[in-house]
Amino acid sequence: MRLLLVEDSERLRRSLATAFKRSGYAVDATGDGCEGLWLAEANDYDVVVLDLMLPGLDGLAVLGRLRARGRDTQILLLTARDTVEDRVRGLREGADDYLVKPFALEELLARVQALCRRSYRQKRPRLLIGDLELDPAARRVRRAGQPVELTAREFALLEYLALRRGTVVSRQEIEAHLYDDQADLMSNVVDSAVCVLRRKLAAPGAPPLIHTRRGLGYVLEPEAA
């Protein structure tokens, strides 16, 4: 999943970016409203975490312009403004969630995860695909009842494919959703990641879950269609 973090406090931005990256998200971060708007329009983020009081362009203006231009990215407002009027205004302007500073990191991660699920119309907290069980909250994967150890990036790739189960996902989409601007993308990075993931998910006698559609991309489903 790829996030955009727009927060003007450098210290907070740094620690939150670390937390999101450690949780398997690809994160782009900025402290300026104008740059945040540009990034949100230029990239297909799963969630935007947006502060309200920003230099350049304030958070509500960024939110308003994104919605006015038809962007339906899930947006979580993260702000020190705590009055009911502020929350109502933020939600009415088109925000999907609102969290007041200071907050528990656990709660922020859970809310961002919920927004990610919502962006793929997935309401159940656990994803079940054939004998594959994926628990995004606990960052756990089991195949045929056996635990599968994955890195954060591998888990993110599997989660993304699982959320779009049955749909062919192109390499470009995977790159756009799993790698931030800082990533040094080599031409075969996605193929390599998928290869490693296939190997880790392989179980004796079990059919493969990730299938290649030549020239199109990959699809995750129990049986090849």
Add this chain to the structure above:
Amino acid sequence: MNSIRRQLTTGLLAGFGLLLAGGGTALYGFVRAALLRELDGALHLKAAALLSATKQHQGKNYGRIDLEFRERATPGFTVLEPDTVFQCWRADGTELDRSESLGPAGLARPGPLGERPVFWDTPLPGGRPGRAAGLRFTPRAVGKAPPGEAQPQQQVELIVVVDAGEVARALGTLRLGLLLAGGGVLLGTVLLVNATLRRGLRPLDDMAAQAARIEVSTLDRPFAVAQLPAELRPIGARLNESLARLAEAFEHERRFSADVAHELRTPLAELRSLAEVALRWPEGEAARPAAWQDVRDAACQMEAIVNSLLAIARCESGRQPVRREPVRLRGLVEERWMPLAAKARARALALDCAVPDAAMVETDRALLGVVLANLLANAVDYAPERGVIRVTADTPGGRLHLRVQNAVTGLTAADVEKFFRRFWRKDAARTDGAHSGLGLSLARAAARTLDLELTARLETESRRTVSVATAPVTGEKEKAGDCSPAS
């Protein structure tokens, strides 16, 4: 409970009742006196008739007194139900004559009678109310006195009593009428007073009801002074002023609390997030020294806010001690410039200090230092790079005015009005954690503690002046001389 309505009702009713009772009594007395006067007049005539019928012989039967009065033939003097009875006595107390209807009891004499008639109330035989007249007189002499005999001068006392029943009945009717009328009027007065008071006091009741409904959320609803009676308008106007001040104080308090909470929330969020990231991924960069630097910076930011707020609170509550001493102004400016010099150098800002060397003020060195430090720091932080911060002083009216002038960009007159408002910053984003927006508020609070006035104005769109009117000059004024930045 002390009630205006009850006091007015009681007072008005008691007063009106007393007036009514007094008026009724006076009227009754007047009518009674008039009736009795008339009755006494008639009584007097009857007594005069009896008097003229009484004779004293001088010739034959010398000295005998006769009352030639035919009672039965006189209207009113009857035996069965007499309207008038009489009884008379000789001077020696022996009875001369009496009405037949009197019976053996006779009339009681009130005491010695005089030649002027006296009147009193006494019952008639049978118990009917009566009115009596009594007098002493010398009967008319008849015949010729024998030679050598003095004319007899025996006196007779006469009491005549007439029926006063009619007068008593009239007075009784009058008493009843007065009582009934008085009661009716009093009852009507009660109703009228109540209705009048209810109507008259309605604005007061409405005002009390509105006052009872006042809450923090309704402070913006003032009393409609124009609709109040003239007597209540001053109260309404003062209440409205108080409500406005209260609303302003609440708004100030609310804004201040919100600002404090807001200013502390971001560094708190930073601290919490840094700690939680370090706890969750202890092997990562969140647990490295750079992260601890962030923790320290966030804590310092909160400390600076809290310290500034406490200093402002000390100044505003009058708890800040003031130790006045002669202070050399130029020296203090240079001293407070020192910590800012490096930052000023980095921004290519120069200090142009034109404060006379000998300019002395009697003030608290530390507090004036706080004022100057904040003004200079503000200028260093916000003046455009490669500019000059000019500090000047003059002495109009024997008081030293210190001015800090610097160029500005993007500042409006409306911004300048908010300069001394707590937590106000031109940049609403407040991205820079080094500024909390309390410096100028603290400077003004410190200045006020020293009885100084701190003002700011925008001379042109690109130049502002912050002035401090200081304490009276204690040293000699010298010609202003430039001084190079102390850096």
